[in-house]
Amino acid sequence: MTLTQLQIFSLVAELQGFTAAAARLGISQSAVSHAIRQLERELDVELLQRRQGQTELTDIGRQLLPRMRGMLGLAETVRQEAADARGMRQGTLRIGSFGPTSSMRLLPAILAQYRALYPGIEIHIDEGPDRQVLQWLQDRRIDAGFVVLPEPSFDTYPLLEDQMVAVLPVGHPLAAKPSVSLAELCGDPFVLTEAGSAELVSHLFQAARLQPLVRYRCAQLLSTLEIVASGEAVTLVAEMALPRTPYPGGYVSRPLSPPVTRRVGLAVLSEAEASPAARAFMQLATRLQREGGLTG
Known part of the structure; x- marks a missing residue:
């Protein structure tokens, strides 16, 4: 089992299709299919089913997906901690946002300074309803998300x-x-x-x-x-x-x-397991909140 196989499986599950995953990754559809077959052969279970042109998770595929995303997240944390020792020159940060409050009032101010401080960090932002952001956090599809507080299931940082x-x-x-x-x-x-x-x-x-x-x-x-x-x-x-x-x-x-x-803040699944890029984002956001830089 390789991290590449886990990444491909996670993306096929997210996009619900081999073709879409291949296009996102910039590889052939046959390469995606081969990676999934190899993963299923090693685990000796069927992870995905194709029905009437649609790709669906099997029961065991749905059960294993969060664990595989957790493994991918842990691998990214290891890479970022190594990069952190070199000055955090590279890495990836996935953020979940909802509605105008977080996407238009909070994110621009935080991102402007974050990009200036860490230009090598690649940032991905997904926007959806507030409940969707919570599900993305739980499924480890994002590293940090804007949420309506309180949210006792996560480690949170009040902002507004x-x-x-x-x-x-x-x-x-x-x-x-x-x-x-x-x-x-x-x-x-x-x-x-x-x-x-x-x-x-x-x-x-x-x-x-x-x-x-x-x-x-x-x-x-x-x-x-x-x-x-x-x-x-x-x-x-x-x-x-x-x-x-x-x-x-x-x-x-x-x-x-x-x-x-209404209180809005940032949340991570676990502060102890958060990547250096995510921790830096949290620290910057809370500093800007203390200095009044998020209320303009």
């Missing part, structure tokens, strides 16, 4: 705190109020966004034993805001997720009553 706000169409009766309650948001169609606060929003309503009239579910915040601006629904999002300069006449935001805060 803001408040949840109701977002309403201009001219909505609730827009005339200084603040809005959760119960008041249950009287209109509701649009739920996956862009960073979906779990928190759902938990807030459940804890209050309220049921919003969810009529829309959007993966992107801009789609959510467009629906609100059109007068079709109301929503609840984090204040710092909103654009700094919303288009005029589109929507208004009002704080919740009682107020609800």
Whole structure:
């Protein structure tokens, strides 16, 4: 069993196809197929199945995938610790991000300084819903991820705190109020966004034993805001997720009553096992947070 075989298997599983994995790696499809056959032959199990043109993990393949990704992560940590002894001149850092708060408010400031300090570190960024970032961390697909706190399953580093706000169409009766309650948001169609606060929003309503009239579910915040601006629904999002300069006449935001805060931070599966590149990213982010460099 080689690290190359494990890398190919992990990528085929991620992309759900031999052709896509071959294109990503820049090798032939036959080379990908050969590596998978060799790995399956050595383990004496079938890891992948092809059904109607799609590639799916077998039960044992699904069970072994996190362990193999863990082995790849450990190998990368070993390489980076060796590079760290030489001044961390090379390595890879995989980051998971969600929505505008982390992707537009936090990441640019951190990355600008990180790249200046460690130009040899290759950075990969995947963006998805907040719950997806948690799954990527658990599956070891990323080294560090932005998450909504608290997250007791991971080692976390708080970076930012803001408040949840109701977002309403201009001219909505609730827009005339200084603040809005959760119960008041249950009287209109509701649009739920996956862009960073979906779990928190759902938990807030459940804890209050309220049921919003969810009529829309959007993966992107801009789609959510467009629906609100059109007068079709109301929503609840984090204040710092909103654009700094919303288009005029589109929507208004009002704080919740009682107020609800949201905390955002970085998370790693284990600080003790984090690679030098990931630890350096965490240390830089927390330093910028202390110095006020992440609130601009």
